[in-house]
Amino acid sequence: MKPHQRFIFALYFIFSLYFLFSCCGFAFAQQLFNPPLSDRIASYDMSVKLNPDKKTITGTETLYWKNSSTDRISELRFHLYLNAFKNTKSTFIQESSGQLRGDEMDVSSGLNWGWIDVLSMKVKDGEDLTNKIKFIQPDDNNKDDQTVISVPFQKPVLAGQTITLKINFESKLPKVFARSGFSDNYFLAGQWFPKIGVYEKAGERYAVKGQWNCHQYHANSEFYADFGVYNVNITIPNNYKVGAVGVLQNEKQNGDGTKTLTFHAEDVIDFAWTASPRFKIAEARWKNVKIKVLLQPEHYAQADRHINSVIYALEYFDKYVGKYPYPNLTIVDPPLRGSGSAGMEYPTFFTAGCYWGMPSGIKFTEVVVVHEFGHNYFQGMLATNEFEEAWMDEGFNTYYETRIMDNYYGKHTSYINLFGIRIGDGEYLREDYTGMPNPKIAPVFLNSWQYVNGGYGEFTYSKTTTWMNTLEGILGQKVMDEIMQTYFKRWQFKHPCGKDFIAIVNEIVRKEFGNKFGEDMNWFFDEVLYGTNICDYKLENITVGRVESPKGIYDSVSAKKYYKLIDGQNDKPNYNSNVLISRLGEVVMPVEILVHFDNGQEILETWDGRDRTYNLIYNKPAKVVWAKVDPYNKIPMDVNRINNSYTTEPESTVINKYFAKFLFWVENIMLSIGSLF
Amino acid sequence: MKIFKAYFAGLKSAGKSKKMAAVIYAVIFLLALVLAIPFHTALLSQTGNSMALHALLKHFNYTIFSDFMNSSGKVINIFILAALWMGIFYFLFTVFFTGGILNVLSDGNRKFSILNFLTGCGKYFFRFFRLGVYLLIIQFLTAVIIFFPLNKILSTNYETTQNEASLFYIFLTGVIIFAVLFILILIIGDYAKIILFHNDSGKVVKTIGKSFQFVFGHLSGTYTLYLLILVIPVLLFVFYVLLDNVVGMISGFTIFIMFLSQQAFIWLRVLIKVWFLGSELSFYKILNGCDIQ
Numbered sequence: 001m002k003p004h005q006r007f008i009f010a011l012y013f014i015f016s017l018y019f020l021f022s023c024c025g026f027a028f029a030q031q032l033f034n035p036p037l038s039d040r041i042a043s044y045d046m047s048v049k050l051n052p053d054k055k056t057i058t059g060t061e062t063l064y065w066k067n068s069s070t071d072r073i074s075e076l077r078f079h080l081y082l083n084a085f086k087n088t089k090s091t092f093i094q095e096s097s098g099q100l101r102g103d104e105m106d107v108s109s110g111l112n113w114g115w116i117d118v119l120s121m122k123v124k125d126g127e128d129l130t131n132k133i134k135f136i137q138p139d140d141n142n143k144d145d146q147t148v149i150s151v152p153f154q155k156p157v158l159a160g161q162t163i164t165l166k167i168n169f170e171s172k173l174p175k176v177f178a179r180s181g182f183s184d185n186y187f188l189a190g191q192w193f194p195k196i197g198v199y200e201k202a203g204e205r206y207a208v209k210g211q212w213n214c215h216q217y218h219a220n221s222e223f224y225a226d227f228g229v230y231n232v233n234i235t236i237p238n239n240y241k242v243g244a245v246g247v248l249q250n251e252k253q254n255g256d257g258t259k260t261l262t263f264h265a266e267d268v269i270d271f272a273w274t275a276s277p278r279f280k281i282a283e284a285r286w287k288n289v290k291i292k293v294l295l296q297p298e299h300y301a302q303a304d305r306h307i308n309s310v311i312y313a314l315e316y317f318d319k320y321v322g323k324y325p326y327p328n329l330t331i332v333d334p335p336l337r338g339s340g341s342a343g344m345e346y347p348t349f350f351t352a353g354c355y356w357g358m359p360s361g362i363k364f365t366e367v368v369v370v371h372e373f374g375h376n377y378f379q380g381m382l383a384t385n386e387f388e389e390a391w392m393d394e395g396f397n398t399y400y401e402t403r404i405m406d407n408y409y410g411k412h413t414s415y416i417n418l419f420g421i422r423i424g425d426g427e428y429l430r431e432d433y434t435g436m437p438n439p440k441i442a443p444v445f446l447n448s449w450q451y452v453n454g455g456y457g458e459f460t461y462s463k464t465t466t467w468m469n470t471l472e473g474i475l476g477q478k479v480m481d482e483i484m485q486t487y488f489k490r491w492q493f494k495h496p497c498g499k500d501f502i503a504i505v506n507e508i509v510r511k512e513f514g515n516k517f518g519e520d521m522n523w524f525f526d527e528v529l530y531g532t533n534i535c536d537y538k539l540e541n542i543t544v545g546r547v548e549s550p551k552g553i554y555d556s557v558s559a560k561k562y563y564k565l566i567d568g569q570n571d572k573p574n575y576n577s578n579v580l581i582s583r584l585g586e587v588v589m590p591v592e593i594l595v596h597f598d599n600g601q602e603i604l605e606t607w608d609g610r611d612r613t614y615n616l617i618y619n620k621p622a623k624v625v626w627a628k629v630d631p632y633n634k635i636p637m638d639v640n641r642i643n644n645s646y647t648t649e650p651e652s653t654v655i656n657k658y659f660a661k662f663l664f665w666v667e668n669i670m671l672s673i674g675s676l677f
Numbered sequence: 678m679k680i681f682k683a684y685f686a687g688l689k690s691a692g693k694s695k696k697m698a699a700v701i702y703a704v705i706f707l708l709a710l711v712l713a714i715p716f717h718t719a720l721l722s723q724t725g726n727s728m729a730l731h732a733l734l735k736h737f738n739y740t741i742f743s744d745f746m747n748s749s750g751k752v753i754n755i756f757i758l759a760a761l762w763m764g765i766f767y768f769l770f771t772v773f774f775t776g777g778i779l780n781v782l783s784d785g786n787r788k789f790s791i792l793n794f795l796t797g798c799g800k801y802f803f804r805f806f807r808l809g810v811y812l813l814i815i816q817f818l819t820a821v822i823i824f825f826p827l828n829k830i831l832s833t834n835y836e837t838t839q840n841e842a843s844l845f846y847i848f849l850t851g852v853i854i855f856a857v858l859f860i861l862i863l864i865i866g867d868y869a870k871i872i873l874f875h876n877d878s879g880k881v882v883k884t885i886g887k888s889f890q891f892v893f894g895h896l897s898g899t900y901t902l903y904l905l906i907l908v909i910p911v912l913l914f915v916f917y918v919l920l921d922n923v924v925g926m927i928s929g930f931t932i933f934i935m936f937l938s939q940q941a942f943i944w945l946r947v948l949i950k951v952w953f954l955g956s957e958l959s960f961y962k963i964l965n966g967c968d969i970q
Contacts, residue, residue, distance in 0.1 A: 184839060278839065298840045336841040356842040412738065423739040431743040542726075626728060633740075641744045645728040654730040655720045657926045663713040664939040666760045667705050671946050673764035674771030676816060677809045677866065 032247070037267040037325060038227030038493035041066045042196050049235040049258075050189075050275060054172075055111060055182045061167040061193055062124075064228075065157075069201035069210045072156040076163075077136070077214035078118075078149045081191035084217040085114030085174035085181075089144035091137070092178070095449065096219030100178040103340035114174025114181060118149070118194055124164035127153055139216045139449060147217040148197070169194050176340045180272075183338035185240075188351065190272040190344060191223065198226050198385075198495070205385065205497040215387040218449035220456040222379075222386035222393075225269040227493055235260045236275055243294045243330040244273035245349045267325075267493060268347035269383050274332045286311045287318075290328040296335050298356045302365060306331050306352060309366040312408045313373040317400070320481050321377055322488040329376075331369065343368050345375030361418035363409055367425055371401040381492045389498055390448045390456070391529070395464020396484075402426035402465055426469060426636070432462035434639040439463070440532040445498065466636050467528035470535075473634025474517070474524075474590065475509065483508045498529065517590070528637065533586035535637040537609065537629045539593075539646040540580040544623045547574040577624035579616040579646075583609060587637065594631035597622035604631075625649055679963050680902050687906070687956025690782050691948050694955075696789040697781050698947040701774055705767070705943060712763055716756045723749040735927045772809045775954070776801025779874040782955050804873055807881045812866045819858050827851035864903050865892050867957045875961065895964060902960055903953070910949050917942050 048059030067073050084092035085105070098105035106112050121129040129151050136150045137143065157163045171192045174181040180190035197214025200207040207213075213224060236242060238259050246265025253259050265271060279294040282303035293306045310331060314324055332351040334342045342353030350372035354365040378400075379386060379393035386393055405414035405425035416423040433439060436458050442451055444459045444467075451459070472480040487496070487504050506520040517524075527533060549572075579595055593605040599622040607614050618624060626647035630638060638644065691698075723745075724730050730745070732738040746753065780797025781789060830847055838844060869881075869888035878884055892899045917938065926932045 186839075296840070298842050335839050336844075337835070337839070356840065357845060412736070420737055422737050427739045427743075430740065431747075435743055435747050628728065639744075640748055641740060642724065642727050642729045642748055646726045647728050648726070650726050651731070652721070653929055653932065654734050655717060655724070656929070657734065657932050658720060659713055659717040660926070660932060660936040660939060662716050662756070662760075663706075663709050663936075664943070666709040666712050666763060667939075667943045668946075669760050669764040670705055670708065670767035670770075671943065671950075673768050675863075675950070677768060677771050677775065677805075677812060 032264070032266045032327065033325070039066075039068060040228050040267065041068050041226035043228035043230065044193070044271065045231045046193060046271075047233040047235075048193075050187065050237075050240075052185060052187070052237060052240075055187075057171040057173065057189060057192060059169065059193075061165075061169060063165045063167060063194075063196060064162055065165070065196055066162045067157040067159055067199070069199060070159045071199075071201070071210040072158055073199065073210075074153055074156040075212070076151045076153070076165075077197040077212040078151065079191070079195045079197060079214060079217070079223075080116045080118070080147055080149055081195070081217045081223075082114045082116040082171055082174070082180070083146040085178070086146060087113070087144070089142070090147065090217075091140055091142045091145040091449075092147070092217045092219055094142065096178070098177075100219060100340065101343075103177040105177045106175050109175075112175035114172050116169060116171045116192070116194065119168040119170060120166075121151060121168075121194075122166045123153060123155075124166055126155065129153055129165070137216060138214065139218070142216075145216050148214050149194075167194055176334075176338050179341055179344045181338075181341065183335055183341075186274075186276040186278065186335050186338045188272070188274045188332070188334065188338065188341040188344075190270075190341070190346065191217075192272070195225060195270075198224055200495070205495055206499075213385065213387075215449075218387070220390075220451055221448040222390065223270065224385040224387055224495075225383070227267050227269055227383065230263070230265040230268065230271040232263045232265075232271055232273070233260050234263065234273060234275075237277075239277045240275040241277065241279040241281065241294065242273060242275045243279075243292065243332055243349065245271045245330075245346050247328055265348065269380065270346050272346040272349055274351075276335075278335070282307065284311070286314045288327060289314060289324060291331070292328065293331045293333065295333040299333050299354050302354050302358070305354070305360070305365045306333070306369050309369040309408075310373050313370045313404055316404045316407065317374065317377055320403075321400070321484055322381075322492065324376065325381075326376070329373070331372075343372060345372045345379065347376060347380045350375065359418055361416060363405065363415055363417075363425070366409065367401065367405060367415060370404045371397060374400045374404075377488065382488065383493070383495050384497065385495065386448065388447050389445070390460040391444045391464040392496070392498060392501065394460045395444070395468065398429060398461045398465040399468035402429060402469065426465070429462045429465045430469070430636045433458055433466050439534050439639065443530055443532050445529050463528070467524075470528070470589070470635050470637040471505075471524065473632075473636065475512075479508060479512050482512070498525075523588070527587045527589075531587070534639050535587035535589055535635065536583075536585035536639050536643070537589075537591055537635075538582045538584050538640075538643040539627055539629050540582045540613070541578075542580070542624050542627060542646050542648050543578045544648060545576045547576050547619060549574070572621060574619060574621055575623045577618040577620070579618075579624055579627045581607065581614045581616070581627075581629055583612050583614075584643075585639070589635050589637065591630050591635060592632065593627055593629050595627045596625050598625050623648070679960065680898055680905070683902055683956045683960035683963055684905055686959035687952045687954075690785060690955030690959075691952040693785070694778075694781060694789070694948065694951045697778065697794055698944055698951055700791065700794065701947045702940075702944045704770060704774075705947070706940065708763060708767060708770075712756060712759050719749075719752050719756065723752060735925070768809070769806075772805045773798045773802050775805050775870055776874070778951055778954055779870065779958065782951070782958055783874070801874060804879050804881055805870060808866070808869055808873065808885070811881060811885060812862065812869075815862055816859065819862060820855065823851060823855045823858070860903060860907075861892070861900070864899050864957075865889055867903075867953065868892055868899065868961060870954070871958050871961050875958075891961070891964075895960075898960065898964075899957075902956055906949065906953050906956060909952070910946060913942065913945060913949075 043064040045062040046059055048057050050057050084090045118133060133149050133151050135146045136148050137145050173187060176183050176188060180188055180192060197212050200211055200213050202209045230246060234242060235258050238257055242261050244263040245268055246263045248261060249264045250262040251259060278297060280297045280300045282293040282295060284291040284307045291307060291310060293303055295303055318324060326348045328348060330349045333354060334351055339353060342351050344351045352365060352368045352372060374397040378397040384392040402425045412422045412424045414425040415428045441453055442455045442459060444463055448456060483505055486508060487501055491500060502525050509517060509521050581593060588609050591607050591609045593607060595603045601622060605616055628645040630644055729741050732741045777794040777798035781794050831844060834844055834847055865888045868891050869885050872887050873884045920938055924931050924934055926935050
């Protein structure tokens with residue numbers, strides 16, 4: 001090779017290397033996790049355009065779906081969630097009567113309905129499936145419900161193979177009242193694209209053979225999906241500010257008054273996004289996590305409330321559950337009339353909720369932020385089936401919400417601390433369950449749409465939180481943390497179910513306590529998860545009697561014993577104290593009983609809680625003054641704490657306080673009504 | 678100057694009416710006790726020998742409060758309802774006492790006589806009762822007149838605004854308008870009482886008209902005088918809240934101290950009511966060229 005040829009070759013080589021590395025560099029920039037965190041069964045490339053006037057999103061979707069089972073699959077099932085808002089005969093509207101979480105569907109305008117049309121569906125380089133699409137109703141046979149489709153195809157997807165589908169669709173967003181939709185120029189696109197269901201292979205969760213798990217959209221249910229990678233191009237007018245699941249990778253101006261933003265997300269189960277020209281943006285960082293808050297301008301003063309609380313949540317989950325692996329987090333603050341979309345979670349992206357002028361003593365915003373962030377773990381990474389086991393995400397997540405809120409804002413002040421009214425988040429949620437008119441109306445373990453007589457929220461959120469706190473009370477926080485960390489480590493980026501969690505509880509409890517709580521902890525879950533009974537222990541009574549010293553002369557074979565001698569020997573008083581505890585509820589829990597004597601001595605007893613009544617008898621020179629069942633509030637499941645204690649010396653100070661207050665209130669009511677004249 | 682003259686004349690009248698206020702206070706106290714004693718008994722029986730309520734001594738405890746309400750709420754709700762009925766019942770007493778108060782105030786220099794007081798109470802009761810009914814109807818109509826447009830404005834704005842702050846300000850405006858009108862009705866009512874008493878008239882509707890004329894004829898004076906006195910109970914309330922925060926009700930001793938403070942507060946409220954009527958009576962007399970004592 002001649003020198004100049006060598007030079008040209010070297011130049012060419014260097015240029016090629018540069019080009020190669022540049023390309024590789026682009027590829028590396030796109031890749032967030034190597035190796036992948038999940039098995040990435042369902043991945044999507046989408047290019048969509050928002051029409052802000054028509055409230056529509058049109059676009060194309062390329063779905064890569066991997067058959068992770070050993071079955072030959074020749075049918076796919078998809079969720080078309082937005083069809084829940086198509087008419088009044090959809091299962092969602094029928095079940096909810098057009099209301100959700102206090103918001104009501106506005107049917108006054110045709111623009112307010114929502115739907116999704118699959119315009120075409122085709123296997124890449126293969127069969128056109130458009131005409132094969134049929135609506136199915138696996139849950140309730142409501143023929144008017146169009147939220148699930150079945151798509152049969154000729155060439156089966158074999159084990160381990162990936163099928164690629166090209167889908168054209170148009171989504172019409174409803175006026176927001178249930179998570180997703182529009183309000184003026186605010187858009188929250190959630191459950192907005194044709195989304196494939198989950199094919200559960202034999203042995204996964206409760207499946208005995210491979211089957212689609214693709215439920216209709218119900219009033220009381222959220223979602224269930226496989227992990228995947230999302231690359232989404234969103235085209236939108238230039239003046240809109242956009243937030244979405246994943247990271248923003250590119251933004252380009254189209255020259256026609258629109259721009260296209262490219263978002264990329266890995267190992268997530270969903271993709272949602274928001275857009276509004278009104279958003280004012282606040283940013284922060286926690287370790288390597290970039291936090292972005294898209295706020296309504298009138299709420300901007302409350303940016304710190306969002307940021308501080310989410311950082312608390314990040315810290316707490318990182319310390320007590322596991323690492324938050326994603327590089328960013330986006331919080332959306334919906335406008336007043338978009339509040340139906342508030343308090344909803346998506347991976348790396350969630351909607352919070354706040355109101356102008358809300359006093360700092362009302363921690364509503366903080367509670368919502370902490371709760372919705374927690375869903376990144378419970379459902380975001382531990383991808384449980386919210387249709388069937390809502391307690392595993394809502395309940396577990398609310399349990400952590402109470403732990404975080406109580407830890408950072410005070411056990412008795414973490415929900416409200418205003419004008420002397422103090423309510424802790426955990427307290428509030430416990431009362432939500434214990435204060436139910438009928439806490440036996442349903443078990444926690446129930447498909448979410450089967451709470452036909454109410455109780456979905458109380459059981460999945462509040463009762464589960466309460467029994468999780470009870471489990472922590474029985475086992476101690478250290479063991480509870482070990483359970484949850486093991487659960488997270490073992491099941492993150494998978495689809496755990498209830499029995500998987502119980503197996504871990506049994507494993508850790510056996511390791512830490514042996515048989516202290518029995519063979520396993522199934523008894524606990526039989527009561528709190530599968531059962532409907534309530535827990536109520538009562539300190540029934542304390543009786544104290546003086547034990548008289550024996551008097552007189554008692555014979556024995558060789559000697560006479562004299563008692564009650566004149567000099568007063570053996571005259572020291574002894575007392576027989578009887579503490580009676582009752583189990584009023586059907587639920588059996590091991591409980592502690594603290595017994596206090598008049599000499600200051602205290603004895604902590606334990607009782608397995610099984611019998612209907614339990615007696616503690618003391619024969620001592622001291623009298624029992626008071627006793628408490630569950631003195632350290634380890635069993636918040638106990639529905640009535642008023643009857644948990646008993647004293648032989650009732651004190652009227654508190655009664656007098658409320659007597660005085662009541663008298664004062666009555667006098668003021670009289671004067672106030674009188675002042676109308 | 679006339680306003681301040683009337684203001685201090687009313688204060689002076691109230692100062693001389695401590696015994697009368699004590700009599701009215703005693704009635705209030707006894708009526709409230711009718712409910713408070715069974716309430717005390719009910720609390721004792723509902724909590725029995727439980728120690729749980731001790732958690733409510735220093736602070737409000739939501740768990741204990743909610744468990745107590747879950748187990749004994751039905752009993753407590755009866756007392757809350759009874760307190761409202763007692764308030765309505767006391768409205769009749771207010772009507773009854775007004776004649777007595779005016780009778781005593783009009784005899785400014787005479788020593789307080791329970792007979793004089795009760796004579797006034799009895800003499801004016803029925804005409805004041807009719808006046809009371811008319812005033813309640815006017816107050817109700819005012820509330821309705823404010824509520825429906827306000828509700829309409831709020832709901833219309835809710836459909837168009839993107840900012841709840843504007844809704845709050847609309848609501849606040851409505852509340853302020855209502856408060857201004859409500860106070861105006863109370864002032865008209867007070868002068869109607871004074872005119873009825875002063876003229877010893879039985880023509881209630883006509884008197885309301887006269888009062889209306891008088892108040893609007895001297896709107897700034899009557900309104901300012903009312904607001905100047907209204908500041909006092911507001912300050913008193915603020916003082917009570919501060920005292921409650923400082924002293925608290927966390928022991929037998931502090932409960933006793935606060936009990937005395939609460940009862941003093943009630944007595945002062947009665948005295949301020951006398952102050953209102955005394956000042957307004959003086960103002961009416963001053964403007965009508967009568968001597969005031």
